[in-house]
Amino acid sequence: MEKFTRNQRISAITKILMENPNKIINLNTFTEKFNAAKSTISEDLIAIKDILSRLDMGKVETISGAAGGVKYVCGISKEDSRKFVEELCMILKDRERIIPGNFLYVTDLVFNPYIIQRAGLILASAFNKLDVNYVVTVETKGIPLAYEVAKMLGVQLVVVRRETKVTEGSTVTINYVSGSTNRIQNMSLPKKSIKSKSNCIFIDDFMKAGGTAYGIIDLLKEFDSKLVGIGVLIDNISIDKKLVNEYVSIVDFAGLDESNNAILYPSEKIKL
Amino acid sequence: MEKFTRNQRISAITKILMENPNKIINLNTFTEKFNAAKSTISEDLIAIKDILSRLDMGKVETISGAAGGVKYVCGISKEDSRKFVEELCMILKDRERIIPGNFLYVTDLVFNPYIIQRAGLILASAFNKLDVNYVVTVETKGIPLAYEVAKMLGVQLVVVRRETKVTEGSTVTINYVSGSTNRIQNMSLPKKSIKSKSNCIFIDDFMKAGGTAYGIIDLLKEFDSKLVGIGVLIDNISIDKKLVNEYVSIVDFAGLDESNNAILYPSEKIKL
Numbered sequence: 359m360e361k362f363t364r365n366q367r368i369s370a371i372t373k374i375l376m377e378n379p380n381k382i383i384n385l386n387t388f389t390e391k392f393n394a395a396k397s398t399i400s401e402d403l404i405a406i407k408d409i410l411s412r413l414d415m416g417k418v419e420t421i422s423g424a425a426g427g428v429k430y431v432c433g434i435s436k437e438d439s440r441k442f443v444e445e446l447c448m449i450l451k452d453r454e455r456i457i458p459g460n461f462l463y464v465t466d467l468v469f470n471p472y473i474i475q476r477a478g479l480i481l482a483s484a485f486n487k488l489d490v491n492y493v494v495t496v497e498t499k500g501i502p503l504a505y506e507v508a509k510m511l512g513v514q515l516v517v518v519r520r521e522t523k524v525t526e527g528s529t530v531t532i533n534y535v536s537g538s539t540n541r542i543q544n545m546s547l548p549k550k551s552i553k554s555k556s557n558c559i560f561i562d563d564f565m566k567a568g569g570t571a572y573g574i575i576d577l578l579k580e581f582d583s584k585l586v587g588i589g590v591l592i593d594n595i596s597i598d599k600k601l602v603n604e605y606v607s608i609v610d611f612a613g614l615d616e617s618n619n620a621i622l623y624p625s626e627k628i629k630l
Numbered sequence: 631m632e633k634f635t636r637n638q639r640i641s642a643i644t645k646i647l648m649e650n651p652n653k654i655i656n657l658n659t660f661t662e663k664f665n666a667a668k669s670t671i672s673e674d675l676i677a678i679k680d681i682l683s684r685l686d687m688g689k690v691e692t693i694s695g696a697a698g699g700v701k702y703v704c705g706i707s708k709e710d711s712r713k714f715v716e717e718l719c720m721i722l723k724d725r726e727r728i729i730p731g732n733f734l735y736v737t738d739l740v741f742n743p744y745i746i747q748r749a750g751l752i753l754a755s756a757f758n759k760l761d762v763n764y765v766v767t768v769e770t771k772g773i774p775l776a777y778e779v780a781k782m783l784g785v786q787l788v789v790v791r792r793e794t795k796v797t798e799g800s801t802v803t804i805n806y807v808s809g810s811t812n813r814i815q816n817m818s819l820p821k822k823s824i825k826s827k828s829n830c831i832f833i834d835d836f837m838k839a840g841g842t843a844y845g846i847i848d849l850l851k852e853f854d855s856k857l858v859g860i861g862v863l864i865d866n867i868s869i870d871k872k873l874v875n876e877y878v879s880i881v882d883f884a885g886l887d888e889s890n891n892a893i894l895y896p897s898e899k900i901k902l
Binding site: 360362363364365366367368369370372373376377402405406408409410412413415457458459461462463464465466469470471474475497498501502505508509512513514515516517519524525526527548550551 | 636637638674677678680681682685687730735736738746747770773774780781784786787788789796797799822
Protein backbone atom coordinates (compact mmCIF):
# COMPACT_ATOMS: atom_id res chain seq x y z
CA MET A 359 0.00 0.00 0.00
CA GLU A 360 1.11 3.55 -0.75
CA LYS A 361 2.97 5.60 1.81
CA PHE A 362 2.92 9.37 2.05
CA THR A 363 5.35 11.85 3.55
CA ARG A 364 4.29 14.18 6.35
CA ASN A 365 4.31 17.14 3.94
CA GLN A 366 2.05 15.34 1.53
CA ARG A 367 -0.38 14.24 4.23
CA ILE A 368 -0.52 17.74 5.67
CA SER A 369 -1.37 19.27 2.30
CA ALA A 370 -4.06 16.69 1.57
CA ILE A 371 -5.59 16.81 5.08
CA THR A 372 -5.72 20.62 4.92
CA LYS A 373 -7.58 20.36 1.62
CA ILE A 374 -10.05 17.75 2.90
CA LEU A 375 -10.79 19.73 6.10
CA MET A 376 -11.36 22.92 4.13
CA GLU A 377 -13.71 21.20 1.70
CA ASN A 378 -15.87 20.11 4.64
CA PRO A 379 -16.28 23.13 6.92
CA ASN A 380 -18.00 22.46 10.24
CA LYS A 381 -18.28 18.73 9.48
CA ILE A 382 -16.78 16.25 11.91
CA ILE A 383 -14.31 13.96 10.14
CA ASN A 384 -13.36 10.77 11.94
CA LEU A 385 -9.61 10.18 12.22
CA ASN A 386 -10.12 6.76 10.61
CA THR A 387 -10.90 8.52 7.33
CA PHE A 388 -7.36 9.85 7.35
CA THR A 389 -5.61 6.75 8.72
CA GLU A 390 -7.21 4.69 5.95
CA LYS A 391 -6.63 7.18 3.16
CA PHE A 392 -2.99 7.70 4.06
CA ASN A 393 -2.19 4.25 5.44
CA ALA A 394 -0.84 5.81 8.61
CA ALA A 395 -1.16 5.30 12.38
CA LYS A 396 -3.57 7.43 14.39
CA SER A 397 -0.65 8.96 16.29
CA THR A 398 0.93 10.04 12.99
CA ILE A 399 -2.30 11.68 11.80
CA SER A 400 -2.67 13.40 15.18
CA GLU A 401 0.77 14.95 14.76
CA ASP A 402 -0.16 16.11 11.26
CA LEU A 403 -3.28 17.73 12.68
CA ILE A 404 -1.26 19.53 15.35
CA ALA A 405 0.86 21.18 12.64
CA ILE A 406 -2.29 22.23 10.75
CA LYS A 407 -4.02 23.53 13.90
CA ASP A 408 -0.93 25.48 14.79
CA ILE A 409 -0.52 27.29 11.48
CA LEU A 410 -4.22 28.13 11.13
CA SER A 411 -4.27 29.70 14.57
CA ARG A 412 -0.95 31.51 14.01
CA LEU A 413 -2.20 33.05 10.77
CA ASP A 414 -5.72 33.49 12.14
CA MET A 415 -7.21 31.55 9.21
CA GLY A 416 -9.86 29.61 11.10
CA LYS A 417 -9.26 26.66 13.39
CA VAL A 418 -9.35 22.88 13.66
CA GLU A 419 -11.36 21.61 16.62
CA THR A 420 -11.13 18.17 18.14
CA ILE A 421 -14.39 16.48 19.14
CA SER A 422 -13.97 13.54 21.48
CA GLY A 423 -16.22 10.50 21.87
CA ALA A 424 -17.44 7.71 19.58
CA ALA A 425 -18.80 10.09 16.95
CA GLY A 426 -15.75 12.32 17.41
CA GLY A 427 -13.02 13.49 15.13
CA VAL A 428 -11.82 16.84 13.89
CA LYS A 429 -13.56 19.67 12.14
CA TYR A 430 -12.49 22.85 10.41
CA VAL A 431 -14.22 25.98 11.72
CA CYS A 432 -13.91 28.91 9.34
CA GLY A 433 -12.35 32.19 10.33
CA ILE A 434 -10.70 35.25 8.84
CA SER A 435 -8.07 37.48 10.41
CA LYS A 436 -9.07 41.01 11.38
CA GLU A 437 -6.45 42.34 9.01
CA ASP A 438 -7.71 40.37 5.98
CA SER A 439 -11.26 41.24 6.89
CA ARG A 440 -10.56 44.97 7.14
CA LYS A 441 -8.55 44.98 3.90
CA PHE A 442 -11.39 43.25 2.08
CA VAL A 443 -14.13 45.54 3.40
CA GLU A 444 -12.10 48.63 2.50
CA GLU A 445 -11.55 47.22 -1.00
CA LEU A 446 -15.29 46.54 -1.30
CA CYS A 447 -16.12 50.13 -0.28
CA MET A 448 -13.76 51.42 -2.97
CA ILE A 449 -15.39 49.23 -5.60
CA LEU A 450 -18.86 50.37 -4.49
CA LYS A 451 -17.90 54.06 -4.66
CA ASP A 452 -17.37 53.92 -8.43
CA ARG A 453 -19.65 56.67 -9.80
CA GLU A 454 -20.85 54.41 -12.62
CA ARG A 455 -22.64 52.33 -9.99
CA ILE A 456 -25.22 55.04 -9.41
CA ILE A 457 -28.09 54.30 -11.76
CA PRO A 458 -31.33 56.20 -12.53
CA GLY A 459 -33.47 56.45 -9.39
CA ASN A 460 -30.29 56.84 -7.30
CA PHE A 461 -29.93 53.09 -6.84
CA LEU A 462 -26.56 51.51 -6.28
CA TYR A 463 -25.78 48.88 -8.93
CA VAL A 464 -24.49 45.82 -7.06
CA THR A 465 -25.67 42.97 -9.30
CA ASP A 466 -22.17 42.12 -10.51
CA LEU A 467 -20.80 42.08 -6.94
CA VAL A 468 -23.44 39.79 -5.44
CA PHE A 469 -22.61 37.29 -8.22
CA ASN A 470 -18.83 37.71 -8.01
CA PRO A 471 -17.24 34.65 -6.35
CA TYR A 472 -14.19 36.62 -5.14
CA ILE A 473 -16.40 39.10 -3.26
CA ILE A 474 -19.01 36.61 -2.08
CA GLN A 475 -16.53 34.06 -0.77
CA ARG A 476 -14.89 36.67 1.47
CA ALA A 477 -18.15 38.32 2.54
CA GLY A 478 -19.58 34.87 3.28
CA LEU A 479 -16.55 34.03 5.41
CA ILE A 480 -16.98 37.23 7.45
CA LEU A 481 -20.71 36.60 8.03
CA ALA A 482 -20.26 32.88 8.77
CA SER A 483 -17.57 33.74 11.32
CA ALA A 484 -20.07 36.04 13.06
CA PHE A 485 -22.53 33.13 13.51
CA ASN A 486 -20.01 30.35 14.15
CA LYS A 487 -20.88 30.04 17.80
CA LEU A 488 -24.66 29.79 17.38
CA ASP A 489 -26.35 26.43 16.94
CA VAL A 490 -27.66 27.06 13.40
CA ASN A 491 -29.74 24.47 11.49
CA TYR A 492 -30.57 26.43 8.32
CA VAL A 493 -29.46 29.52 6.45
CA VAL A 494 -32.50 31.24 4.90
CA THR A 495 -32.57 33.81 2.10
CA VAL A 496 -35.14 35.27 -0.32
CA GLU A 497 -34.56 34.94 -4.07
CA THR A 498 -32.53 36.17 -5.99
CA LYS A 499 -29.55 38.39 -5.30
CA GLY A 500 -28.75 37.09 -1.82
CA ILE A 501 -28.52 33.45 -2.91
CA PRO A 502 -24.75 33.14 -3.55
CA LEU A 503 -23.92 34.92 -0.27
CA ALA A 504 -26.39 32.80 1.72
CA TYR A 505 -25.06 29.67 -0.01
CA GLU A 506 -21.48 30.55 1.00
CA VAL A 507 -22.55 31.10 4.63
CA ALA A 508 -24.50 27.81 4.66
CA LYS A 509 -21.49 25.97 3.27
CA MET A 510 -19.13 27.46 5.86
CA LEU A 511 -21.55 26.55 8.67
CA GLY A 512 -22.09 23.07 7.18
CA VAL A 513 -25.88 23.42 7.00
CA GLN A 514 -28.69 23.43 4.43
CA LEU A 515 -29.61 26.59 2.50
CA VAL A 516 -33.31 27.42 2.20
CA VAL A 517 -34.46 29.84 -0.51
CA VAL A 518 -37.81 31.60 -0.03
CA ARG A 519 -39.61 32.19 -3.36
CA ARG A 520 -41.84 35.06 -4.44
CA GLU A 521 -44.31 32.66 -6.10
CA THR A 522 -45.21 29.02 -5.63
CA LYS A 523 -43.98 26.51 -8.21
CA VAL A 524 -45.52 23.17 -9.22
CA THR A 525 -42.18 21.45 -8.69
CA GLU A 526 -42.08 22.27 -4.98
CA GLY A 527 -45.01 20.25 -3.63
CA SER A 528 -47.15 21.73 -0.84
CA THR A 529 -46.01 25.19 0.15
CA VAL A 530 -46.63 27.67 2.96
CA THR A 531 -47.27 31.23 1.75
CA ILE A 532 -47.43 34.36 3.89
CA ASN A 533 -48.02 38.02 3.11
CA TYR A 534 -45.74 40.67 4.50
CA VAL A 535 -45.36 44.41 4.17
CA SER A 536 -42.17 45.67 2.56
CA GLY A 537 -40.78 48.18 5.05
CA SER A 538 -39.48 50.68 2.49
CA THR A 539 -42.27 50.66 -0.12
CA ASN A 540 -45.18 49.68 2.14
CA ARG A 541 -46.37 47.20 -0.47
CA ILE A 542 -47.84 43.82 0.42
CA GLN A 543 -45.75 40.98 -0.94
CA ASN A 544 -45.73 37.17 -0.88
CA MET A 545 -43.20 34.67 0.45
CA SER A 546 -43.50 30.92 -0.15
CA LEU A 547 -41.57 27.95 1.08
CA PRO A 548 -42.10 24.22 0.44
CA LYS A 549 -43.55 22.52 3.51
CA LYS A 550 -40.77 19.99 3.63
CA SER A 551 -37.99 22.54 3.54
CA ILE A 552 -37.61 23.20 7.29
CA LYS A 553 -38.00 20.76 10.19
CA SER A 554 -39.85 22.10 13.23
CA LYS A 555 -37.89 23.49 16.21
CA SER A 556 -35.06 24.71 13.99
CA ASN A 557 -32.73 27.67 14.49
CA CYS A 558 -32.29 29.74 11.34
CA ILE A 559 -30.24 32.71 10.28
CA PHE A 560 -31.35 35.06 7.50
CA ILE A 561 -28.75 36.27 4.98
CA ASP A 562 -29.41 38.87 2.28
CA ASP A 563 -27.53 41.23 -0.03
CA PHE A 564 -29.21 44.49 0.99
CA MET A 565 -31.12 45.73 4.03
CA LYS A 566 -33.46 48.68 3.66
CA ALA A 567 -36.11 48.94 6.38
CA GLY A 568 -35.81 45.26 7.24
CA GLY A 569 -39.32 44.32 6.08
CA THR A 570 -38.10 41.13 4.45
CA ALA A 571 -36.25 40.03 7.58
CA TYR A 572 -39.36 40.79 9.61
CA GLY A 573 -41.45 38.71 7.19
CA ILE A 574 -39.00 35.82 7.57
CA ILE A 575 -39.63 35.77 11.34
CA ASP A 576 -43.35 35.35 10.58
CA LEU A 577 -42.75 32.71 7.95
CA LEU A 578 -40.53 30.69 10.30
CA LYS A 579 -43.29 30.70 12.91
CA GLU A 580 -45.34 28.65 10.43
CA PHE A 581 -42.55 26.07 10.60
CA ASP A 582 -42.42 26.24 14.40
CA SER A 583 -38.87 27.52 14.02
CA LYS A 584 -37.06 30.68 14.95
CA LEU A 585 -34.70 33.28 13.58
CA VAL A 586 -31.51 33.52 15.65
CA GLY A 587 -29.49 35.90 13.50
CA ILE A 588 -29.52 38.26 10.51
CA GLY A 589 -26.58 39.15 8.28
CA VAL A 590 -26.45 41.40 5.22
CA LEU A 591 -23.78 42.56 2.80
CA ILE A 592 -24.92 46.20 2.58
CA ASP A 593 -27.06 48.12 5.07
CA ASN A 594 -28.81 51.27 3.86
CA ILE A 595 -28.38 53.27 7.07
CA SER A 596 -30.09 56.37 5.61
CA ILE A 597 -33.34 54.56 6.49
CA ASP A 598 -33.30 54.99 10.24
CA LYS A 599 -36.56 53.30 11.13
CA LYS A 600 -35.60 49.65 10.97
CA LEU A 601 -38.10 46.87 11.66
CA VAL A 602 -35.37 44.64 13.11
CA ASN A 603 -32.75 45.68 15.62
CA GLU A 604 -30.13 43.03 15.87
CA TYR A 605 -28.23 42.21 12.72
CA VAL A 606 -24.72 42.27 11.32
CA SER A 607 -23.73 44.02 8.11
CA ILE A 608 -20.48 44.39 6.23
CA VAL A 609 -20.83 47.77 4.51
CA ASP A 610 -22.94 50.78 5.50
CA PHE A 611 -24.51 52.80 2.68
CA ALA A 612 -25.58 56.30 3.76
CA GLY A 613 -27.10 57.54 0.50
CA LEU A 614 -25.56 60.11 -1.84
CA ASP A 615 -23.69 63.29 -0.89
CA GLU A 616 -24.23 66.72 -2.52
CA SER A 617 -21.98 65.87 -5.47
CA ASN A 618 -23.91 62.63 -6.01
CA ASN A 619 -21.21 60.35 -4.69
CA ALA A 620 -22.27 57.27 -2.76
CA ILE A 621 -21.36 57.48 0.94
CA LEU A 622 -20.03 54.09 1.99
CA TYR A 623 -17.90 52.80 4.83
CA PRO A 624 -17.11 49.60 6.70
CA SER A 625 -20.06 48.79 8.95
CA GLU A 626 -19.76 49.29 12.67
CA LYS A 627 -22.01 46.27 13.16
CA ILE A 628 -19.26 43.80 12.41
CA LYS A 629 -16.17 43.66 14.61
CA LEU A 630 -13.20 44.22 12.33
CA MET B 631 10.16 38.41 11.72
CA GLU B 632 8.31 35.16 12.20
CA LYS B 633 9.60 31.92 10.73
CA PHE B 634 7.48 28.97 9.72
CA THR B 635 8.27 25.29 9.35
CA ARG B 636 7.85 23.52 6.03
CA ASN B 637 4.78 21.68 7.37
CA GLN B 638 3.16 24.93 8.41
CA ARG B 639 3.89 26.65 5.10
CA ILE B 640 2.56 23.68 3.15
CA SER B 641 -0.71 23.70 5.08
CA ALA B 642 -1.19 27.44 4.68
CA ILE B 643 -0.19 27.51 0.98
CA THR B 644 -2.59 24.64 0.26
CA LYS B 645 -5.39 26.63 1.91
CA ILE B 646 -4.58 29.84 0.03
CA LEU B 647 -4.38 28.06 -3.34
CA MET B 648 -7.69 26.32 -2.76
CA GLU B 649 -9.40 29.55 -1.78
CA ASN B 650 -8.39 31.06 -5.11
CA PRO B 651 -9.11 28.44 -7.78
CA ASN B 652 -7.86 29.29 -11.27
CA LYS B 653 -6.27 32.55 -10.06
CA ILE B 654 -2.56 33.10 -10.64
CA ILE B 655 -0.76 33.80 -7.37
CA ASN B 656 2.67 35.37 -7.64
CA LEU B 657 5.37 33.57 -5.64
CA ASN B 658 6.19 36.88 -3.92
CA THR B 659 2.86 36.64 -2.09
CA PHE B 660 4.16 33.51 -0.39
CA THR B 661 7.77 34.63 0.12
CA GLU B 662 6.51 37.77 1.88
CA LYS B 663 3.81 36.06 3.93
CA PHE B 664 6.13 33.32 5.14
CA ASN B 665 9.39 35.27 5.20
CA ALA B 666 11.05 32.58 3.08
CA ALA B 667 13.25 32.38 -0.01
CA LYS B 668 11.73 31.72 -3.43
CA SER B 669 13.59 28.40 -3.62
CA THR B 670 12.03 27.32 -0.31
CA ILE B 671 8.52 28.18 -1.51
CA SER B 672 9.20 26.36 -4.78
CA GLU B 673 10.05 23.22 -2.84
CA ASP B 674 6.86 23.58 -0.79
CA LEU B 675 4.88 23.86 -4.01
CA ILE B 676 6.50 20.70 -5.40
CA ALA B 677 5.25 18.73 -2.38
CA ILE B 678 1.73 20.15 -2.85
CA LYS B 679 1.73 19.49 -6.61
CA ASP B 680 2.88 15.97 -6.00
CA ILE B 681 0.21 15.00 -3.48
CA LEU B 682 -2.64 16.59 -5.44
CA SER B 683 -1.67 14.70 -8.55
CA ARG B 684 -1.09 11.43 -6.64
CA LEU B 685 -4.54 11.64 -5.05
CA ASP B 686 -6.11 13.07 -8.22
CA MET B 687 -7.48 16.06 -6.30
CA GLY B 688 -6.83 18.77 -8.89
CA LYS B 689 -3.47 20.24 -9.77
CA VAL B 690 -1.14 23.17 -9.26
CA GLU B 691 0.08 24.73 -12.50
CA THR B 692 3.12 26.98 -12.88
CA ILE B 693 2.75 30.01 -15.16
CA SER B 694 6.04 31.58 -16.20
CA GLY B 695 6.74 35.19 -17.13
CA ALA B 696 6.37 38.55 -15.43
CA ALA B 697 2.69 38.04 -14.57
CA GLY B 698 3.41 34.43 -13.68
CA GLY B 699 3.06 32.38 -10.55
CA VAL B 700 1.10 29.31 -9.59
CA LYS B 701 -2.57 28.48 -9.74
CA TYR B 702 -4.78 25.72 -8.42
CA VAL B 703 -6.89 24.02 -11.07
CA CYS B 704 -9.76 22.05 -9.59
CA GLY B 705 -10.24 18.36 -10.20
CA ILE B 706 -11.91 15.30 -8.71
CA SER B 707 -10.79 11.69 -8.96
CA LYS B 708 -12.90 9.32 -11.03
CA GLU B 709 -13.49 7.23 -7.93
CA ASP B 710 -14.76 10.14 -5.80
CA SER B 711 -16.83 11.36 -8.70
CA ARG B 712 -18.46 7.97 -9.29
CA LYS B 713 -19.12 7.45 -5.57
CA PHE B 714 -20.78 10.86 -5.33
CA VAL B 715 -22.97 10.39 -8.40
CA GLU B 716 -24.12 6.97 -7.18
CA GLU B 717 -24.94 8.47 -3.78
CA LEU B 718 -26.88 11.26 -5.50
CA CYS B 719 -28.91 8.74 -7.53
CA MET B 720 -29.79 6.89 -4.31
CA ILE B 721 -30.94 10.13 -2.67
CA LEU B 722 -33.01 11.04 -5.74
CA LYS B 723 -34.71 7.62 -5.84
CA ASP B 724 -36.44 8.23 -2.49
CA ARG B 725 -40.15 7.69 -3.24
CA GLU B 726 -41.10 10.75 -1.19
CA ARG B 727 -39.44 12.88 -3.86
CA ILE B 728 -42.23 12.15 -6.35
CA ILE B 729 -44.78 14.92 -5.91
CA PRO B 730 -48.20 15.52 -7.51
CA GLY B 731 -47.82 15.95 -11.28
CA ASN B 732 -45.05 13.30 -11.24
CA PHE B 733 -42.39 15.92 -10.64
CA LEU B 734 -39.16 15.04 -8.86
CA TYR B 735 -38.65 17.21 -5.75
CA VAL B 736 -35.05 18.44 -5.91
CA THR B 737 -35.32 21.84 -4.19
CA ASP B 738 -33.46 20.69 -1.07
CA LEU B 739 -30.64 19.17 -3.15
CA VAL B 740 -29.99 22.19 -5.36
CA PHE B 741 -29.60 24.24 -2.16
CA ASN B 742 -27.52 21.64 -0.29
CA PRO B 743 -23.87 22.76 -0.08
CA TYR B 744 -22.55 19.18 0.25
CA ILE B 745 -24.26 18.14 -3.02
CA ILE B 746 -23.66 21.39 -4.91
CA GLN B 747 -19.99 21.64 -4.04
CA ARG B 748 -19.30 18.17 -5.44
CA ALA B 749 -21.58 18.58 -8.47
CA GLY B 750 -19.97 21.96 -9.16
CA LEU B 751 -16.52 20.40 -8.99
CA ILE B 752 -17.52 17.72 -11.53
CA LEU B 753 -18.98 20.28 -13.95
CA ALA B 754 -16.13 22.77 -13.52
CA SER B 755 -13.63 19.98 -14.22
CA ALA B 756 -15.46 19.29 -17.49
CA PHE B 757 -14.95 22.91 -18.64
CA ASN B 758 -11.48 23.48 -17.16
CA LYS B 759 -9.75 23.48 -20.53
CA LEU B 760 -12.05 25.97 -22.24
CA ASP B 761 -11.31 29.68 -22.14
CA VAL B 762 -14.43 30.70 -20.17
CA ASN B 763 -15.19 34.34 -19.27
CA TYR B 764 -18.59 33.96 -17.61
CA VAL B 765 -20.82 31.27 -16.14
CA VAL B 766 -24.47 32.04 -16.96
CA THR B 767 -27.59 30.65 -15.29
CA VAL B 768 -31.30 31.52 -15.10
CA GLU B 769 -32.85 32.24 -11.70
CA THR B 770 -33.49 30.49 -9.29
CA LYS B 771 -32.66 26.85 -8.63
CA GLY B 772 -29.49 26.67 -10.68
CA ILE B 773 -27.81 29.61 -8.93
CA PRO B 774 -25.80 27.77 -6.24
CA LEU B 775 -24.51 25.21 -8.77
CA ALA B 776 -23.60 27.90 -11.31
CA TYR B 777 -21.95 29.92 -8.52
CA GLU B 778 -19.81 26.92 -7.50
CA VAL B 779 -18.74 26.36 -11.12
CA ALA B 780 -17.92 30.08 -11.56
CA LYS B 781 -15.86 30.04 -8.37
CA MET B 782 -13.90 26.95 -9.43
CA LEU B 783 -13.21 28.49 -12.83
CA GLY B 784 -12.32 31.84 -11.23
CA VAL B 785 -14.83 33.83 -13.30
CA GLN B 786 -17.91 36.01 -12.81
CA LEU B 787 -21.38 34.48 -12.44
CA VAL B 788 -24.21 36.06 -14.45
CA VAL B 789 -27.81 35.40 -13.44
CA VAL B 790 -30.53 35.90 -16.05
CA ARG B 791 -33.79 37.21 -14.53
CA ARG B 792 -37.38 36.52 -15.52
CA GLU B 793 -38.35 40.18 -15.08
CA THR B 794 -36.47 43.45 -15.19
CA LYS B 795 -35.71 45.25 -11.91
CA VAL B 796 -35.22 48.96 -11.28
CA THR B 797 -31.96 48.25 -9.48
CA GLU B 798 -30.32 46.76 -12.55
CA GLY B 799 -30.11 49.78 -14.86
CA SER B 800 -30.64 49.28 -18.61
CA THR B 801 -31.44 45.70 -19.49
CA VAL B 802 -31.69 43.54 -22.59
CA THR B 803 -34.83 41.38 -22.70
CA ILE B 804 -35.55 38.61 -25.16
CA ASN B 805 -38.50 36.26 -25.64
CA TYR B 806 -37.96 32.56 -26.03
CA VAL B 807 -40.11 29.46 -26.33
CA SER B 808 -39.90 26.96 -23.49
CA GLY B 809 -39.17 23.64 -25.22
CA SER B 810 -41.32 21.47 -22.95
CA THR B 811 -44.41 23.66 -22.43
CA ASN B 812 -44.25 25.66 -25.69
CA ARG B 813 -44.95 28.87 -23.74
CA ILE B 814 -43.30 32.16 -24.58
CA GLN B 815 -41.18 33.46 -21.71
CA ASN B 816 -38.89 36.41 -20.97
CA MET B 817 -35.22 36.59 -20.11
CA SER B 818 -33.51 39.82 -19.01
CA LEU B 819 -29.94 40.74 -18.31
CA PRO B 820 -28.42 44.11 -17.31
CA LYS B 821 -26.55 45.65 -20.24
CA LYS B 822 -23.37 45.97 -18.23
CA SER B 823 -23.30 42.34 -17.12
CA ILE B 824 -21.37 40.83 -20.06
CA LYS B 825 -18.55 42.36 -22.11
CA SER B 826 -18.71 41.78 -25.86
CA LYS B 827 -16.71 38.91 -27.43
CA SER B 828 -17.02 36.77 -24.31
CA ASN B 829 -17.13 32.99 -24.03
CA CYS B 830 -19.85 31.76 -21.70
CA ILE B 831 -21.01 28.45 -20.31
CA PHE B 832 -24.59 27.84 -19.19
CA ILE B 833 -25.19 25.89 -15.97
CA ASP B 834 -28.62 24.81 -14.71
CA ASP B 835 -30.19 22.35 -12.31
CA PHE B 836 -32.53 20.56 -14.72
CA MET B 837 -32.65 20.08 -18.49
CA LYS B 838 -35.97 19.23 -20.12
CA ALA B 839 -36.16 20.02 -23.83
CA GLY B 840 -33.34 22.54 -23.60
CA GLY B 841 -35.47 25.58 -24.46
CA THR B 842 -33.81 27.71 -21.81
CA ALA B 843 -30.32 26.83 -23.03
CA TYR B 844 -31.45 27.62 -26.57
CA GLY B 845 -32.79 30.98 -25.35
CA ILE B 846 -29.45 31.73 -23.70
CA ILE B 847 -27.68 31.33 -27.06
CA ASP B 848 -30.02 34.01 -28.47
CA LEU B 849 -29.59 36.28 -25.45
CA LEU B 850 -25.79 36.06 -25.67
CA LYS B 851 -25.94 37.13 -29.33
CA GLU B 852 -27.33 40.45 -28.06
CA PHE B 853 -24.09 40.78 -26.09
CA ASP B 854 -21.98 39.79 -29.10
CA SER B 855 -20.88 36.79 -27.06
CA LYS B 856 -21.18 33.07 -27.45
CA LEU B 857 -22.07 29.93 -25.58
CA VAL B 858 -19.20 27.43 -25.50
CA GLY B 859 -20.63 24.83 -23.12
CA ILE B 860 -23.71 23.64 -21.24
CA GLY B 861 -23.77 21.67 -17.99
CA VAL B 862 -26.73 20.47 -15.92
CA LEU B 863 -27.21 18.51 -12.72
CA ILE B 864 -30.14 16.37 -13.94
CA ASP B 865 -31.12 15.62 -17.53
CA ASN B 866 -34.66 14.43 -18.20
CA ILE B 867 -33.80 11.94 -20.94
CA SER B 868 -37.42 10.84 -21.37
CA ILE B 869 -37.77 13.98 -23.53
CA ASP B 870 -35.91 12.82 -26.60
CA LYS B 871 -36.32 15.88 -28.79
CA LYS B 872 -33.70 18.22 -27.35
CA LEU B 873 -33.13 21.69 -28.74
CA VAL B 874 -29.42 21.53 -27.92
CA ASN B 875 -27.09 18.66 -28.68
CA GLU B 876 -23.86 19.13 -26.86
CA TYR B 877 -24.03 19.31 -23.09
CA VAL B 878 -22.81 17.50 -20.01
CA SER B 879 -25.05 16.23 -17.25
CA ILE B 880 -24.44 14.42 -13.99
CA VAL B 881 -27.59 12.34 -13.51
CA ASP B 882 -30.04 11.01 -16.12
CA PHE B 883 -33.73 10.97 -15.16
CA ALA B 884 -35.79 8.62 -17.35
CA GLY B 885 -39.23 9.23 -15.83
CA LEU B 886 -41.16 6.80 -13.62
CA ASP B 887 -41.40 3.03 -13.99
CA GLU B 888 -44.65 0.99 -13.69
CA SER B 889 -44.50 0.98 -9.87
CA ASN B 890 -44.02 4.76 -9.87
CA ASN B 891 -40.35 4.68 -8.93
CA ALA B 892 -38.09 7.28 -10.47
CA ILE B 893 -35.61 5.82 -12.96
CA LEU B 894 -32.25 7.47 -12.36
CA TYR B 895 -28.66 6.63 -13.17
CA PRO B 896 -25.27 8.28 -13.55
CA SER B 897 -25.25 10.17 -16.83
CA GLU B 898 -23.27 8.83 -19.75
CA LYS B 899 -22.54 12.41 -20.79
CA ILE B 900 -19.90 12.89 -18.12
CA LYS B 901 -16.78 10.74 -18.14
CA LEU B 902 -16.66 9.05 -14.73
